Amino acid sequence: MRDCDAATYIPAGADEDIRYRLWGRDRQALADCRALNAAKGAAIRAYQGQGKTAE
Numbered sequence: 001m002r003d004c005d006a007a008t009y010i011p012a013g014a015d016e017d018i019r020y021r022l023w024g025r026d027r028q029a030l031a032d033c034r035a036l037n038a039a040k041g042a043a044i045r046a047y048q049g050q051g052k053t054a055e
Helices: 016-047
Strands: none
Touching: none
């Protein structure tokens, strides 16, 4: 699994609209990275026989 990217640099004095847009992209990228890593982990556990089974 890969490390999630570092936080986006938001320059001091940037316009409020630009700050929110950069912050939003940063949060979405972090959420996507964590979701992908969680899916990879679930697949690995399932292949190893450690996944939860429906009964």
